Amino acid sequence: MARTKKVTTHEILDAIERVVVKLGVSRLSIDAVAQEAGISKSRVVYDYKSKTALLEALIDRQFQRDKERIGMLVRECAESPHPELFARIKLAEQAPDDIERAVAMAVSSSMSSEVSLQRKMREWTVHDLKAMEAGEKPEAARIVYFTLIGFNCHEWFGLVNWSSQERYSFLEGIRAMYASHPESQAPTTHTT
Structure with a gap:
C-alpha cells in the first residue's frame, strides 16, 4: 500500500511561490501547485479552495x-x-x-x-x-x-x-x- 506524502502548509506555500516564479500568475492553478509540491490535488484543495485562495495565501x-x-x-x-x-x-x-x-x-x-x-x-x-x-x-x-x-x-x-x-x-x-x-x-x- 502506497503511503500518502506528508506535506506542510509551509511546503504548499513554497510550491505556490515556485509556480508563480516559473509559470506566472496566469498559469497558477490548484493542479500546478499539486504537481509542483508532488501531492494530490485534493490535498491542495483542502487548504486552498480556489486560485484566489492561492493568491491570498501568497500575499499573506x-x-x-x-x-x-x-x-x-x-x-x-x-x-x-x-x-x-x-x-x-x-x-x-x-x-x-x-x-x-x-x-x-x-x-x-x-x-x-x-x-x-x-x-x-x-x-x-x-x-x-x-x-x-x-x-x-x-x-x-x-x-x-x-x-x-x-x-x-x-x-x-x-x-x-x-x-x-x-x-x-x-x-x-x-x-x-x-x-x-x-x-x-x-x-x-x-x-x-
Whole structure:
C-alpha cells in the first residue's frame, strides 16, 4: 500500500511561490501547485479552495515576511527621525528577489478582478499609513512613503534595475526629503 506524502502548509506555500516564479500568475492553478509540491490535488484543495485562495495565501505570506523584517528594522532605526519610515527605506536597500517580483506581478495582474485581493492590499496600505502617522512629521512621512512606493514599484515590476550604488543614492535622497520637509501646522488626514 502506497503511503500518502506528508506535506506542510509551509511546503504548499513554497510550491505556490515556485509556480508563480516559473509559470506566472496566469498559469497558477490548484493542479500546478499539486504537481509542483508532488501531492494530490485534493490535498491542495483542502487548504486552498480556489486560485484566489492561492493568491491570498501568497500575499499573506509576503506581508508576514515584510512585517517581520520591518519590525526588526524599526528596532534598528529606533534612533532615526521616524523609525517606521526609515525601516521601510532601509528594507528597500536590498533589491527585490524573484519571489517578491513574482508576488508583485501576481497581485497586480489579479487585483482588477479580485475584490478580496484589493481588500488585502488596502488593509496593508492603511497599516503602513497609520505607521507613518506614528512618528514626527506625519505629513512628510506620508509624502516620502508614497515616493518610496513609487521607487519600489518600478523595481518590483522589472521596469528599472538599480545598481546597489544607484539604489543607495536614491534612497539617501528619499531620506533627505523627509529631513528637509517642513511640517505644516494643520495635519492632513487620509481616507480609504
